[in-house]
Amino acid sequence: MPTIEHKGTKLAYEEKGSGTPAFVFVHGWTCDRSFFAAQAEHFAQRHRVVSIDLRGHGESDKPQGPYPITAYADDIAHLITTLRLGKVVAVGHSMGGITVLQLGAAHPDKVAAIVMVDPAPLVFPPDLKGAIDQMVSAIESGNQEPRRQFIADALFLPTSDKKLVDRVLKVMMAAPPHVAGAAMKGILAFDGPAVAKQCSVPALHLAGATPLNPPHLMSQWLPKVVNGWTVGAGHFNMMETPDQVNSMIEGFLRHHV
Numbered sequence: 001m002p003t004i005e006h007k008g009t010k011l012a013y014e015e016k017g018s019g020t021p022a023f024v025f026v027h028g029w030t031c032d033r034s035f036f037a038a039q040a041e042h043f044a045q046r047h048r049v050v051s052i053d054l055r056g057h058g059e060s061d062k063p064q065g066p067y068p069i070t071a072y073a074d075d076i077a078h079l080i081t082t083l084r085l086g087k088v089v090a091v092g093h094s095m096g097g098i099t100v101l102q103l104g105a106a107h108p109d110k111v112a113a114i115v116m117v118d119p120a121p122l123v124f125p126p127d128l129k130g131a132i133d134q135m136v137s138a139i140e141s142g143n144q145e146p147r148r149q150f151i152a153d154a155l156f157l158p159t160s161d162k163k164l165v166d167r168v169l170k171v172m173m174a175a176p177p178h179v180a181g182a183a184m185k186g187i188l189a190f191d192g193p194a195v196a197k198q199c200s201v202p203a204l205h206l207a208g209a210t211p212l213n214p215p216h217l218m219s220q221w222l223p224k225v226v227n228g229w230t231v232g233a234g235h236f237n238m239m240e241t242p243d244q245v246n247s248m249i250e251g252f253l254r255h256h257v
Contacts, residue, residue, distance in 0.1 A: 002014075003059075004078070006074070006075050006079075009061045009063060011052060011054075011055060011079065012033075012052070012058055012059035012060045013033070013051060014033055014050070014051045015048070015050050016040065017044025017047055017048050017049045021087060021257075022048040022050065022089070023039075023040075023048070023049045023091060024050050024051075024052065024080065024085065024089070024090045024091070025039060025040055025049070025050070025091050025092075026092035026093070026099050027051075027053075027054065027094075027095075027096050028094030029095040029120070029180075029183055030057065030171075030173075030175035030180050031057065031094075031096075032058030033052060033053050035093060035238070036051055036091065036093070038246070039242065042246045043246070043249075047089075050083060054075070054099075055071065055075055056175070062178075064178055066182055066185070066186065067182040068190075069098055069099055072095075072102075073100075073103040073107065074106075076090065077106070080107075080110045081110070085110075087111060088112060089112055089113050089115065089253065090115070091114075092119065093117040094119060095186075097118065097120060098116070098120050098192060100114040101119065101122075101196060101199055101203075102195055104200075105195045105198035108199075108201055112202070113201055113203065113204070113252070113256070114201055114202070115249055116204065116206070117238050117245065118206065118212055118235050119205070119212065120212060121192070121212045132184060133188070134146065135150055135184070136181050139180050139184075140177070142177070144173065147180060148169065151168065152169060155234055155235040156235070156236070157209055157234045159232070160234055161240070164236070164239060168236060168239075192221065199222065203222055203224065203225045203226065204226045204228060204249065204256070205222075205226070205227050206230060206237065206245060207230070208230060208233055208234050209231075209232070209234055211229070215227040228248040231244065
């Protein structure tokens with residue numbers, strides 16, 4: 001597995017395909033690059049595609065300490081420069097969704113467009129924030145069961161494929177507790193509306209069945225955003241309905257990039 005190093009942290013990535021613009025796929029909290037496998041395979045037919053394991057995740061280094069969203073975005077900017085990808089289409093899911101928003105705001109010279117696939121809330125409702133705070137406290141105290149319940153109960157539909165649920169749980173629960181806790185704190189600390197105000201690159205938002213960011217609010221924060229909405233999928237819509245997601249990304253590129 002190829003790696004690059006940024007500020008002492010080794011970052012693993014996978015590369016395939018050729019053609020411009022290049023794509024960079026950015027997974028979510030406690031996930032890894034495999035979660036965008038269907039999209040990487042699809043877009044590699046015509047584009048250069050890079051899928052990264054964020055710091056703390058997959059085969060990348062997992063240092064102790066904070067995991068702010070800015071650090072992920074800076075890692076990706078370094079990857080884009082090092083691999084000479086040019087201006088990329090940065091596609092991120094959940095935590096990766098707000099990471100590509102940060103990337104577009106802080107490094108617009110490296111970004112042709114961003115795609116936020118059911119991104120983490122740009123503003124957390126108080127009740128959800130309270131529940132997440134309790135989950136983080138449990139993770140840090142050594143109790144991983146609330147984390148498991150959150151993934152299984154809150155991120156899928158009752159109709160979701162149980163084999164997919166089990167596969168996602170296996171990967172996400174394998175993430176070290178120090179990463180799971182610190183990364184979730186990084187999500188909670190992210191000021192989504194302020195970063196959105198600074199982001200002027202073309203943006204697509206693809207909501208799941210129950211959007212973490214209602215499209216009308218996303219349009220307030222990012223007035224030029226293009227909103228899409230998958231049918232029949234929970235939070236992991238790129239895995240549950242890959243054809244819908246791929247088709248909407250293609251349409252966005254044709255008409256807006």
